[in-house]
Amino acid sequence: MSLNSVNTNVSAMIALQSLNAINKEYAQVQNRISTGLKIASAKDNPAIWAIAQNMRAESKSLDAVMSSLQRGQSIVDTAVSAGTAISDILTQMKEKALAATEAGLSTASKQALSDEYVALRKQIDTIASTATFDGVNLISSGSAGKIRALANTKATATIDxxxxxxxxxxxxxxxxxANLTGGVASADIDKIDAAIQGVSSALSKFGVGSKSLDRHLEMTSKLQDTFDAGVGNLVDADMAKESARLQALQVKQQLAIMALRIANQGPSLLLSLFRQ
Structure with missing residues (x-):
């Protein structure tokens, strides 16, 4: 094909192809700068995008795990606060029971002590029945309330x-x-001591469970951060690098436009050959 042709301008075609390639790359860099991502969709890099998408799903699933753990923490904290109050009440009840064992105590005094004792006993039930968070009560009458907090994103492990x-x-x-009106023996004091120890034992178990929830929540949070950082490593754009590329492409784009303009002038220059 002749280079001196008015029908086919090869130089303009080459210049146009170069300009189109530069414009395509320029648009790609602009998209990376505007989104902050070097891989924004599957067409950019199918394999890497699929890996990143799977990691994003795993990270989002950890939100549900963390929410379950935090809910468990709140339930345990409520139970521990209420259980501590019950333990304090039992200590007061022991004080009243001991006072009632004093020899020569008048009937009126014994009745007053018993009334206080009974009131404290009723308060235990009030506290136990109201220590509820999100519908779960770990210390109420019966055994309905319990915690089964999610420990992984597959729902195959729980913290119980x-x-x-x-x-x-x-x-x-x-x-x-139930009251102090019938007299108080040393065995009755021992039963109150045993109740105090039993409440302390229950609170200790709650504390162990709470620590487990805390540790697992911290680990899950770090794991989620690791996933998020991993996704960023795969798909995030290097903004400094993209900025430098943008500047270079702007220069190349201007040069390509100039080259196309010069190439388009080629056929008109051939007219000078026919002038006399």
Missing amino acids: IDHADLSTTGSVISPIL
Whole structure:
């Protein structure tokens, strides 16, 4: 093909191809700068995009795990606060029971002590029945409330905290006296001591469970950060590098436009050959 042709301008075709390639790359760099991503869709790099998308899904799933762990923490914290209050009440009840063992105490004084004792006993049930968070109560009468917090994104592992009945009908506190009007023996004091120890034991188990939730929540948070950083390593654009490329492409684009303009002038220059 002749280079001196008015029908086919090869130089212009080459210049146009170069300009189109530069414009395509320029648009790609602009997209990376505007989105902050070097791989924004599957067409940019199918394999890497698929890996990043899977990691994003795993990271989002960890949100559900962390939410479950945090819910468990709140339930345990509520139970521990209420259980501590019950333990304090039992200590006061022991004080009243000991006072009632004093020889020569008047009937009126014994009745007053008993009334206080009974009021404290009722308060235990009030506290136990209201220690609820999100519908779960770990210390209420019965054994319905428990924690089964998610430990992984496959729902195949959980962190378990079981119920402990700290009401006056439960096995821990029910052996103590209902009132002090019938007299108080040393065995009755021992039963209150046993109840205090039982409540302390239940609270200790709650504390162990709470620590497990705390540790797993911290680990899950770090794992999620690792996933997010991994996704960033795969798909995030190097903004400094892209900025430099943008500047270079702007220069190349201007040069390509100039080259195309010169190439387009070629056929008109041939007219000078026919002038006399």
